[in-house]
Amino acid sequence: MGAIQLNKVEKWFGNLQVIKGIDLDIKDGEFVIFVGPSGCGKSTLLRLISGLEETSRGTIDIDGKDVTALPPSGRGLSMVFQSYALYPHMSVRENVGFGLKTAGVPKAEIDRKVNAAAEVLKLDDYLDRRPKALSGGQRQRVAIGRAIVREPSAFLFDEPLSNLDAALRVEMRFEVARLHKSLGTTMIYVTHDQVEAMTLADKIVVLQGGTIEQVGSPRELYERPDNLFVAQFIGSPKMNVLPCSVDGDRFSLQGHGGGHYPHASATQAPVKLGFRPEHMQVVGVGEGHCTGTVEVAEYLGADTFLYVALDGLETVLVRISGAETVEEGARIGLKFDESRMHFFDVEGRAVRSL
Amino acid sequence: MGAIQLNKVEKWFGNLQVIKGIDLDIKDGEFVIFVGPSGCGKSTLLRLISGLEETSRGTIDIDGKDVTALPPSGRGLSMVFQSYALYPHMSVRENVGFGLKTAGVPKAEIDRKVNAAAEVLKLDDYLDRRPKALSGGQRQRVAIGRAIVREPSAFLFDEPLSNLDAALRVEMRFEVARLHKSLGTTMIYVTHDQVEAMTLADKIVVLQGGTIEQVGSPRELYERPDNLFVAQFIGSPKMNVLPCSVDGDRFSLQGHGGGHYPHASATQAPVKLGFRPEHMQVVGVGEGHCTGTVEVAEYLGADTFLYVALDGLETVLVRISGAETVEEGARIGLKFDESRMHFFDVEGRAVRSL
Amino acid sequence: DTLRFWTTEEQPERLAKQEEMAAAFKDKTGIEVEVIPVSESDLGTRTTAAFAAGDLPDVIYHTLQYALPWAEAGILDTEAATEVLENLGASTFAPGAVAMAAVEDGVASVPVDGWTQMVVYRKDLFEENGLAAPDSYEAILAAVEKLHNPPEMFGFVAATKIDENFMSQVLEHVFLANGVSPVNGDGFSALDEKKTIEALEFYKAIAEASPPGDLFWKQSRELYFAGKAAMIIWSPFILDELAGLRDSAPPTITDDPTSTELASKTGVVTTLKGPSNPDGAAWADIRYFGITNDADTEAAMQFVEFSMDDGYMSTLSIAPEGKFPIRRGTSDNATEFVDGWAKLPVGVDRKAPLTDLYDAETISTIVSGLDTASRWGVKEGQLSLASKMINSQVINRYVREYIDGERDAAATVAKLNEELAKIQ
Amino acid sequence: MTTDTHDSASAGPPKGIGPMQRREMWLAYLMLAPTFAIILMIVAGPLLANFWISVKPVQLADLRPPTVLVNERVRGGPEAVGDSATLEYRLRNSSQDEEIRNVVLSDEIPAGFDIAEVPEPCSVDGGKLTCTLGTVAPGWRDRLQLEGTVTQVFLDADRPERQSEPQIAGEANNILTNFDFTLENFRRIFSADEFWSVLRVTFYYTIFGTGGALVLGLFAAQLLNTVFPGRGVLRGLFLFPYVSPVIAVAFTWVVLFDPFSGTLNALLTKMGVVADPINFFGQRAIEFSFLGIPMEFPLALTTVIAFEAWRYFPLSFLFILARMQSINTDMYEAAEMDGATPLQQFWYLSLPQLMGILSVLFLLRFIWTFNKFDDIFLLTGGNAGTRTLTVDVYEQGFALSNLGAGAAVAVVVFVVLVTFATLFIRFSPKEEGL
Amino acid sequence: MRPGSVILAALTGLIWGVTAMVVIAVTLTLITGEVALPQATVAGLAGLVSALAFVWWRSSGAGGGLPAWALSAAILFLVLMTASFAAPFGLPLGTTPVWQGLGLIAFVAGVTAANRVTLSGARLGQMSRYEREVIYIRIAKGIGFVVFTIIVALPFYVMVMTSLKSQQALLANPLDLSIDVSQGIDGLFRSYVELFTQFNFGRYLMVSAFVSIATVVLTLLFSVPGAYAVSRLRFPGQAFLARSVLLIYMVPAIVLVIPLYAVFSQLGLRNTLTGLLIVYPATTIPVALYMLQGYFRGLPSELEEAGLMDGLSRIGVILKITLPLSLPALASVSLYVFMIAWNEFLFAFMFLDDPDIFTLSRGVVSLNSSEVPRQHLMAGAVIATVPVLVIFLWFERFLVQGLTAGSVKG
Ligand SMILES: Nc1ncnc2c1ncn2[C@@H]1O[C@H](COP(=O)(O)OP(=O)(O)OP(=O)(O)O)[C@@H](O)[C@H]1O
Ligand SMILES: Nc1ncnc2c1ncn2[C@@H]1O[C@H](COP(=O)(O)OP(=O)(O)OP(=O)(O)O)[C@@H](O)[C@H]1O
């Protein structure tokens, strides 16, 4: 059981408000990921939930019980740290069993549980090693093992994979996914890595400056960002944004063409048009929505990125297949996929049909 | 002027041979990038060229002059370090001008050159700051400025951008490219980052274990890798490799279909077939070259990565557009782009028509 | 060049007096004298060290214990000293003091002044309790028995700090009192067991009536001044501060540090008797000017001569209460110095002649002691050996261990004889 | 274009060093030379010399090589031209136990001194006096007198005999440099009863002093490992005992603990804690009986140990604090999450983490405490059962003027020390970076 | 109500009551010279009651108007005064009323604050092991602060105060460490004046300063190149040399004393400052070298390589890059060496005979061995201590670095 509810949670460090009144509902068994720019309060929020940091205002409920005033040991959660935070002087076995030992669990039972966890995490062969003698991935597994044995109602992960190299990160990502599938326990996961966020989450929470920008599934965030911030934050390379104007059901770009505007029924007037690099096509000059000069063509093998300076507007990034060749300096037209355009009002909120 | 020639260069650390007899010809004005797995000797090779490390055997010529026994100061090269290596006790101006000062250049001239470099690198506003008061990108610019003013015959870069965050890295990459274009000086550049290597290099040198695996332009390496190592090293996600057999002008995959084999005239018999994730299409079961089950579908927005377990073979990675949806667990067929298949013999060398 | 003069009188006021004298000497002869204070406890080591390094000073003001050993070790220029003595007139000197420093054909160094060790006691308390003056083991033990009442009043303050000369002096006095001596005419002579045991037992008794710990002159004086000790053994140097004439060592028995009250309650004894030596003995120390072998002999001799002649009164005035003149007078006036000395005021921060402070009887006890006083080896002509024994601190150490109960009296005597026999 | 050769059979690592490295090597030797010269001279040299001296019967006074001392004087007080005078050389052998061979005295006769008579072993040649004295016995002394008359030149000069220093030549056996060896010094120190008690005291002092400093340091570090206002001040204060000159703090302790006029004893007696003042530094032992068994509590030694612990706890405190602050706080957060209580955290996490630095500190402090001389020397002078080996070196060598014995004790100190240092190097955890 | 929790609260109060009483009574005694007899039992009782009241009032939530600490302070005061019959320090209230009043306030404030801090979160009902342990630890730390502060500060306090008193006053009442302002500035600093005028301490101070600074300079001159070579240059024997430095550093001075004494005596270097200036640097060079090499190793080698690429020679790199960057390390090494030289006792004691060249340490010893009053000795100690302490406090950061980087030497 691990339903977690945050009610108007605030955190102040002295006079600095870091978490600005957050309401969040995490259902039992959900995999929730916090993303956001550095310093937006992801870790702080996680630590508030864990009890390592005291909540300044608001309440946190776990399974309906108010735990706001309890120390971490009273909340029944487990946490996996970015730095692993293994006890360097203990063997893997002792590391994993430490939480049980402090709770006074009998030795035989500790052994049983540790072995079970080790099996799940394929740690059997390392049980008597010290953390120093393990690779990064193995260490992270131990950290997870330590979290598992206590059978917490929810797992908290703070950028657990960011210290690993790319290949290992992929592998551990699968591991975490598998674990979630098999345990079915609630997981709250903080990351910087878009790929992790997109591939693991049931629900992504995008934070900025201590407040929630949007909560939703990965596809929701990619396809229907609520605002400019989320739109540009999710997706890589990031979304191009150009100023635009709308007239009835037509939009137009300054000095370029325009097209059909689908949200004519919306109340706000959009001023920005967003479109992702992968949703454009190179066409002849004058054929597409706009025209520009290829400043740089970066050949990456599978893809080529074109930096196209639109006449009188900014440079936009276009992703085309690596097989196509476009010369630097060439004049080209760009055509957007009209079904995948995003419009934003002056305040950066997405404009959608009612 | 900056033509550099390495002749049978070796480097031993005690009994450990790190560079194993390398011959390399770098033409004046070329942008050469060393890539290779960690520990393969990239940095060592660069340091041999710079003179910071003594060459154990072989010779290094710069512009036809043997410089093997000269100290760094006698070689007329400049180096930009990964850690920037700015002098923390000097202002930016002093940092940049330091090399000139030690060479006894008159003060007025130093000032002139420093100002010129600062202009090129947009450092004018920071000239009187200490490095501590600069951001990472600015520091790297100062380091480059320091290299520029000495008007070296070649620049050496050792992973200059790897300490920067992603966005800054992109920006600095453009900067370096621009610099090379405007100065036209030889540049030797070590990096881990494929994107940098592919986008910047005139010529990529792939190293492994102290020897050169292949030298060529980015497109050559992507499209015509000489061996399995280069094939898998270049390109991301990496090339899938499956065992295959060849019979005349047909190749076949065990338990799956096959297709036309273009290099029937080659002397070696290929045993491995390589194909990149982006060069496949999802088709109906039985329609393509092979069939399998989608284990995981990772939705990343623009793309979706499918991990397809081929029946009786390994799992391969397929990249499809994020717009397409394939369910996990679905049975699908895969069709390769036959013009973009790579065959390798038992020793991993590429098999090509004579 | 400058003469270097080492002196153990290192208190600033006393140093100042010596510097004055040096200045007077310079006026007279043009020879500069640098007065260098050396701690008395370091003197032996430092002199040996300086000898080894070949940079001995020209003149050293030293105590009797060093005279003969140094002469023997080649530190002192005995010929020069003898010549000085002759120039001044050997007959003007007290013969006992000269005899103590006598070597083959003269003296080791020139005797300057001397004092006798005294048992200082609270006459008022003794009278109150009907006790006899503490001039014998027996009388002292009886008084201790009666008066010892720690922590208000300690019966005695014995010396137990083994690396202090003070302990050697007190011990030698106690041993002498019972006729114990480690030397005879032929050199080492084993300590007489019976007499020594008596002395040891006596010493242990008074040590037990003392406060615990490492005691030396400092504690003795502090406790006595605080009115917490009935008896102590001390040199006459105590006489001025006892009368409240020195601020850095004030009597604290009353609130008034300048009070002469304690002085008026104090009696002294110089001759101490043991059960096996009914005649008793007094203990004296004599100080000498030694001219060293590295000295600029001429100048050094002039300096010593000056100090013993024109400058003699100022030498004595450093601390008249503890510096009885050894040179009685000049050939013209045989008692010139003795007379002058008697009028010298004592004290540091306040001054007064001794006669104002103590009754005549006390003063005569103190002064007359010098004539009868002796030391180990003086009579036997083995002063040099005896001095070495003392300087080795062997006796101090084993007596202390005996007091601490590590060994019984007989074993201590045996151990002492064994160790002393090793010293030549 | 490029070619890449997979250079197959390379001939193995190159022999010798290249020109660049050779330049570096000479530079290094040049830079190190002065340092090592002075260290060899002042540290390594004396170490060896100790062994040498320890097998020689050297007294402090023997440091002066036996020579003949000369003293030149004019006697007879000439006042007018033609007065007779005596030029007297007093000679003596400075050593009482070594003879001096081939003694020759030479000097310039002062100008204006007309010699009438030359003593037997001497000859005068053109104003130059040479006396051949042959071998002189230990303790020998003699006077050579040259009779003569003086002229005006002589009278005008200020102390004419001083114009030339008499020169003396001679050969003697120098006990310091000859090749006679003896184990007497070692026999002497090992057979002295007190040596073994000194050794025991040394170890007590070292072990407990070190342990005390460590325990106090650990405690103090715990106190200051949290952030609170005034922490900087307190940290500074805690370092005072170590930073202050030993001479100042030692005497302060002596004054503070003085049984008669010390504040502490006054406090204890006045407040009625003890009846008699305790002589902390002077009393060898307090006897008491425990369960009827008489026991001794070594009071002075304990006080000296307390001083040692007091004076050096700041150092262990600093090291432990530095180590504690480098412990990843994540680990404690993980433990919090694991439900460990504060004491459990200390016992299971902090202590094991500190074991490394504690053992290094113990070993190093052990060695330093073992080496310590000043503290005990100043506090008790090695009396009252507090004499350690180092104090014994001083006692033997200087207080008793027996350099040989002192050096022998120093050799013992050194040997024990080398043993410790070896242990230290073998067992010190490398990662503590000491 | 749980007996365990009640006992814990009671015990806490008891401990604070007793501790505060003893500390305050002793302080009072030392400040006023009047013997205050700490009423420990009464104070313990008062602390106990007030602690219980505090916990009960606070956790019962009765809160409202009166804060729990105020209530407990009031109870503390009342119990203390009643049970000690209005003589909490065993003194009639009439003697030194101001100080006693201050003492009383300090007691009440101290105990209340201590209770408040240590018992925050305490309840009379069931408490978890975690919560109980938090309280134990707070108590232990509190006691630790008090005890450590006292044992460290007391000797220094006594040192300074003793030096300001007269022999008479000291002997009369060793407990009275108050400043007797009535003697005026002259009387107060009489010992110091005498030390400087009669005992030559001005000169000792200069000599000490000279010797220490010269030692620092010499040490740096030798150790900087040495440390650089050992840490940065590659040459055969590097590892061996680096290690032997540490070993040399463990050789005790006393072992060197006899041979050095012998040799220096014969060379005429004993009893000269030159002699000291040979020995001091020789003993500090290994330390300095060890500290500096650690620091040099820690400097990024890229910086030096950048210098090489910029056309400098090795020496140029050292002078223009390494040294300017090592200023903090040089500062800490200098301070540390200064401290060693300033505090050095053994060689100064063995080698110096001539008061003209005494260092302070040597000078203070000579105060001890003659018939010099104790306040002079303490004043000498103060004079020797103050410069190092001032320097230490001024540059604490560097010195602490130096201490930890370098050494465990003492
Ligand atoms: N103990 C603290 N005291 C004061 N400010 C703090 C503290 N901890 C965090 N902050 C501030 O709170 C803000 C949020 O910090 P937090 O660590 O939660 O960010 P984050 O989103 O996890 O960033 P990152 O992605 O870099 O880990 C930051 O501005 C940070 O400076
Ligand atoms: N000073 C040295 N002494 C001994 N071995 C060294 C030294 N420097 C480098 N090596 C070894 O030489 C090999 C090549 O090192 P190098 O730094 O050139 O690798 P690299 O390709 O730059 O790796 P990375 O990508 O991690 O920077 C490594 O195995 C390394 O351990």
Ligand SMILES: [Mg+2]
């Ligand atoms: Mg974070």
Ligand SMILES: [Mg+2]
């Ligand atoms: Mg590298």
